[in-house]
Amino acid sequence: MRRVLNVQLKERGYPLVIEEGLLERIGEEVRAVYPAERAFILTDRNVDAQYGAKVESALRGAGYQTAKMVLEPGEATKAFPSLVPIYSALLENKMTRTDLMITLGGGVVGDLGGFAASTYLRGIPFIQIPTSLLAQVDSSIGGKVAVDLPQGKNLVGSFYQPKAVFIDPVVLDTLPERYFKDGMAEVIKYGCICDRAFFDRLAASPTRAQLSAWMDELVYRCCDIKRQVVEADERDMGGRMVLNFGHTLGHAIEKYYHFGKYSHGEAVALGMVAITRLSEARGLTPAGTAQCIADALKAHGLPYDDPLPPMAQLLEAIAHDKKNLGARLKLILLRQIGACFIADETAAFFEKNDVDGIE
Numbered sequence: 001m002r003r004v005l006n007v008q009l010k011e012r013g014y015p016l017v018i019e020e021g022l023l024e025r026i027g028e029e030v031r032a033v034y035p036a037e038r039a040f041i042l043t044d045r046n047v048d049a050q051y052g053a054k055v056e057s058a059l060r061g062a063g064y065q066t067a068k069m070v071l072e073p074g075e076a077t078k079a080f081p082s083l084v085p086i087y088s089a090l091l092e093n094k095m096t097r098t099d100l101m102i103t104l105g106g107g108v109v110g111d112l113g114g115f116a117a118s119t120y121l122r123g124i125p126f127i128q129i130p131t132s133l134l135a136q137v138d139s140s141i142g143g144k145v146a147v148d149l150p151q152g153k154n155l156v157g158s159f160y161q162p163k164a165v166f167i168d169p170v171v172l173d174t175l176p177e178r179y180f181k182d183g184m185a186e187v188i189k190y191g192c193i194c195d196r197a198f199f200d201r202l203a204a205s206p207t208r209a210q211l212s213a214w215m216d217e218l219v220y221r222c223c224d225i226k227r228q229v230v231e232a233d234e235r236d237m238g239g240r241m242v243l244n245f246g247h248t249l250g251h252a253i254e255k256y257y258h259f260g261k262y263s264h265g266e267a268v269a270l271g272m273v274a275i276t277r278l279s280e281a282r283g284l285t286p287a288g289t290a291q292c293i294a295d296a297l298k299a300h301g302l303p304y305d306d307p308l309p310p311m312a313q314l315l316e317a318i319a320h321d322k323k324n325l326g327a328r329l330k331l332i333l334l335r336q337i338g339a340c341f342i343a344d345e346t347a348a349f350f351e352k353n354d355v356d357g358i359e
């Protein structure tokens with residue numbers, strides 16, 4: 001079944017197309033949205049091995065002159081040193097402002113390639129073809145593109161919307177288990193912040209086989225939530241911050257381990273439980289909420305109560321959180337599962353460490 005959502009952002013609006021088997025026709029789909037002369041495919045080695053040739057030949061078949069660049073997989077690639085070779089390859093292939101960048105891969109390729117597209121020649125059009133669960137439900141939508149710095153996640157980037165997002169849930173069949181689970185952390189996040197029934201359904205479908213039975217519906221629900229949030233606050237100055245539930249601590253945990261120990265979803269999983277425990281301890285969230293989230297994460301094979309790094313060091317990273325306004329921290333807390341609010345706090349929120357698992 002083909003499902004289309006339109007992200008309505010005036011002249012920056014675009015379709016999110018979700019359809020099983022979409023990759024088989026990707027050349028025509030891309031051409032219908034953006035008929036350029038050249039298409040530059042950015043991907044990583046794992047994704048290239050599965051889908052690189054298919055996508056490139058489909059684009060050629062649809063009349064594009066193509067070039068492809070294959071990156072090393074992993075978060076370490078989402079950094080400044082990766083940009084120069086990308087810009088060089090774009091130049092070598094004579095990519096102009098009317099040509100098209102196509103990001104084929106997970107969130108690393110999408111965030112890095114989107115940022116390259118937003119800056120090369122001061123911006124060329126790009127299309128996202130997300131291939132990981134995390135990218136299909138979250139990172140390909142909404143135009144946050146960025147690279148990491150050693151000091152923290154996504155610290156240099158822009159808001160740059162794609163021309164379209166083409167999502168084929170069939171490609172998830174080749175996604176390794178760890179990264180499938182990783183994506184589930186962001187899926188569970190959506191349930192936590194705004195949809196209790198969705199959360200309950202996820203908690204009741206802990207195996208990949210159970211989830212596969214309603215995967216296109218699951219992906220569609222996440223995309224639709226993100227679409228609505230982004231339409232209301234494209235540049236993350238208010239309501240969009242709710243998508244950052246679990247990320248204040250999650251990003252700090254990723255940074256503490258130099259982006260090596262935990263993947264993004266795993267760190268967000270730990271962050272959702274920890275921030276909710278702190279919120280419960282301060283009487284802002286009903287007791288038992290963190291346990292409920294932890295149970296769902298555990299059922300999906302995600303970390304939920306690993307010992308966290310020392311709070312003093314997490315606070316160094318939290319000082320660079322993009323939601324901060326001066327000394328004020330914006331924290332995303334839950335009123336209950338399925339409803340969240342943005343709290344205006346200071347670092348003192350974290351300093352009274354009276355919660356199990358937080359030293």
Ligand SMILES: NC(=O)c1ccc[n+]([C@@H]2O[C@H](COP(=O)([O-])OP(=O)(O)OC[C@H]3O[C@@H](n4cnc5c(N)ncnc54)[C@H](O)[C@@H]3O)[C@@H](O)[C@H]2O)c1
Pocket residue numbers: 044045046047050073074075078105106107108109111131132133134135138139140141142143144145153171172173174175176179182183264
């Ligand atoms: N821009 C946003 O709004 C946003 C939202 C959430 C996360 N992110 C970012 O996304 C990144 C994480 O994305 P990710 O989890 O997709 O990581 P990733 O891009 O590293 O992909 C995970 C792994 O799966 C492999 N892979 C991807 N699709 C595959 C497929 N279909 N078959 C086989 N292997 C496949 C990749 O090669 C990689 O090894 C982080 O940098 C995070 O900060 C951005």
Ligand SMILES: O=C(O)C(=O)C[C@@H](O)[C@H](O)[C@H](O)COP(=O)(O)O
Pocket residue numbers: 138142144153154186236240241243244247322
């Ligand atoms: O799209 C958003 O807005 C989000 O916050 C989605 C997050 O899942 C994602 O990890 C995002 O990259 C975080 O953005 P940042 O501004 O906190 O770096």
Ligand SMILES: [Zn+2]
Pocket residue numbers: 138186247264268
């Ligand atoms: Zn995230």
